[in-house]
Amino acid sequence: MRSPSLSPSKQTPEAQGGGGASGGCSSKKAEPMACxxxxxxxxxxxxxxxxxxxxxxxxxxxxxxxxxxxxxxxxxxxxxxxxxxxxxxxRPSVKRGHISPDEEDLILRLHRLLGNRWSLIAGRIPGRTDNEIKNYWNTHLSKKLISQGIDPKTHKPLNPNPSIHDHNKKDSSSEIHQQSLTSTYVPFASCTLGNAMISNGDGSNSHDHQFVGTDHHQQAAVPKKDLMRNNVIDEGMIMSISKDGDDDDMMINCCPDDAFSSFLNSLINDDVFNNQHQDDQDQHLDI
DNA sequence: AAACATCGCAACCGCGGCTTG
DNA sequence: ACAAGCCGCGGTTGCGATGTT
The missing domain is CATH 1.10.10.60 (Homeodomain-like)
Structure with missing residues (x-):
């Protein structure tokens, strides 16, 4: 294995035409072959x-x-x-070097919650970039999960039929993972869900946020697409309260980013709590 | 020592969404 | 309301470094 701290840029003199195929950074149809x-x-x-x-x-x-x-x-x-x-x-804040076990654990849990939303995941891990986390996932963590019999996309066991597992095998890491996975979704069972109107600060409103809260966490506005896109919630869970631009609209004057941030914190904490709780229960059963 | 295989990372591409005029 | 431009994200690629035969 080679050192993870590869030379900054590979410093080959003059461009070697790295990266992909031809074509510029053309963006949308309107943007001409630009750069x-x-x-x-x-x-x-x-x-x-x-x-x-x-x-x-x-x-x-x-x-x-x-x-x-x-x-x-x-x-x-x-x-x-x-x-x-x-x-x-x-960027000065970019951290270099090995991903610590704590960071790895956090990445795993966040990925389970968010899927391939690398920028969101990176936002929760100080000093790490989305690219770095994405690379680390693709080269280490996804393989690690596969070797443990876990589908890195769904975080569920690769074997579709768990009944053929030997139930006496207590050590099965996928089993442990499955338990924590289940526990991850528990908080949502008691979530308060409803559509919320988000004030954009200029008088306009957005319907694209979901009102989420639990018994023990502050309610927060979360971009609905962020939740649905990764199956954190699905369409079926959304209550169809659709009021259009009148004074009865529920207004939440908060920054969605902050809300999402605290929302994630609460999920992560729930995850930790539930995992510990599950471990306690397991130990109890073993006695 | 050389050839080949694999790994890990930086960089690129294309698309979608947001902002602005 | 609409179109154009810009930004950011996720997926993918290419290549140097390292390991193996």
């Missing part, structure tokens, strides 16, 4: 000089305006490339 290759912009590994230019510029001017940043910073890169380099490597 990178088509405009003679550089691609591939970053040099130390480029890193310095980018870091210096962002220190002076701050992040953002990625589209125009390269030109102003004197870089022959597209904005996307600059943003990626900054976010994943140059």
């Amino acid at each position: 990178c290759s088509n405009l003679g912009l550089k691609r591939g590994p970053w040099t130390a000089e480029e890193d310095e230019l980018l870091a210096d510029y962002i220190k002076r001017e701050g992040e953002g305006r990625w589209r125009t940043l390269p030109k102003k910073a004197g870089l022959l890169r597209c904005g996307k490339s600059c943003r990626l380099r900054w976010m994943n490597y140059l």
